[in-house]
Amino acid sequence: MPGMTYRKATSADYPLLGALNHQLIRDEGHRNPMNVAQLTERMRRWLGTGEYTGRIFEENGQIVAYALYRAFAEEVYLRHLFVVRGRRREGIGRRAVHLLREEIWPRGHRLTVEVLCANTAGVAFWKAMGYREYSLSLEIMPDKRTLP
Numbered sequence: 001m002p003g004m005t006y007r008k009a010t011s012a013d014y015p016l017l018g019a020l021n022h023q024l025i026r027d028e029g030h031r032n033p034m035n036v037a038q039l040t041e042r043m044r045r046w047l048g049t050g051e052y053t054g055r056i057f058e059e060n061g062q063i064v065a066y067a068l069y070r071a072f073a074e075e076v077y078l079r080h081l082f083v084v085r086g087r088r089r090e091g092i093g094r095r096a097v098h099l100l101r102e103e104i105w106p107r108g109h110r111l112t113v114e115v116l117c118a119n120t121a122g123v124a125f126w127k128a129m130g131y132r133e134y135s136l137s138l139e140i141m142p143d144k145r146t147l148p
C-alpha cells in the first residue's frame with residue numbers, strides 16, 4: 001500500500017460516507033435500521049459539528065477506506081473503519097491504522113474501539129492491530145421472556 005494517501009473528510013464527502021456507512025452496517029451485522037439518507041444526515045451532524053473527524057484513504061484517486069474517530073483528552077475512540085468491498089485482506093486496513101497511529105492521531109492516548117462479537121473478521125482484525133479485550137457488553141432482548 002505504498003501509494004495510499006489520506007485526507008480529511010469534508011462536507012462534499014457526507015453522501016459518500018453515508019453510503020459507505022450503510023455498507024459497513026450490513027457487513028458488520030449491526031442492527032441499525034437507518035437508510036443512506038439518514039446516515040448521510042448523521043455524518044453531517046457528527047462531522048459538521050466537529051464531534052467526530054473523518055479520514056478518507058485513497059489509492060490512485062479511488063477511495064479504498066474511511067475512518068471516523070473522536071479524540072478525547074486521553075483517548076481516541078475509533079467509531080468506524082471500513083475498507084471497500086472487493087479490496088479486503090490486502091493490507092489496506094492495516095495500513096490505515098498504521099497511518100492513523102503514526103501520522104494522524106495524537107501520541108500517548110489510550111486507543112479504543114467497539115466491535116460486535118458476531119463480526120469475527122472485525123474481532124480478528126482489531127486483535128491483529130494490537131487492541132486487547134477490555135469490557136464485555138451483555139444484553140437481554142425485549143422479546144426474550146425467559147427468566148432465570
Ligand SMILES: CC(C)(COP(=O)(O)OP(=O)(O)OC[C@H]1O[C@@H](n2cnc3c(N)ncnc32)[C@H](O)[C@@H]1OP(=O)(O)O)[C@@H](O)C(=O)NCCC(=O)NCCS
Pocket residue numbers: 024027028079080081082083084087088089090091092093094095114115119120121122124125126128129
Ligand atoms: C475489518 C476490516 C476493516 C479489515 O480491513 P482489511 O483491509 O481487510 O484488513 P487487512 O488486510 O489489513 O488485515 C490485517 C490483518 O487483520 C486480520 N484479518 C483481517 N480480516 C480478517 C478476516 N476476515 N478473518 C481473519 N482475520 C482477518 C489478519 O490478521 C490480517 O492479516 P493477514 O492478512 O496478514 O492475515 C474490513 O474487513 C472491513 O471493512 N470490514 C467491514 C467493516 C467492519 O467490520 N469494520 C470493523 C468494525 S468497525
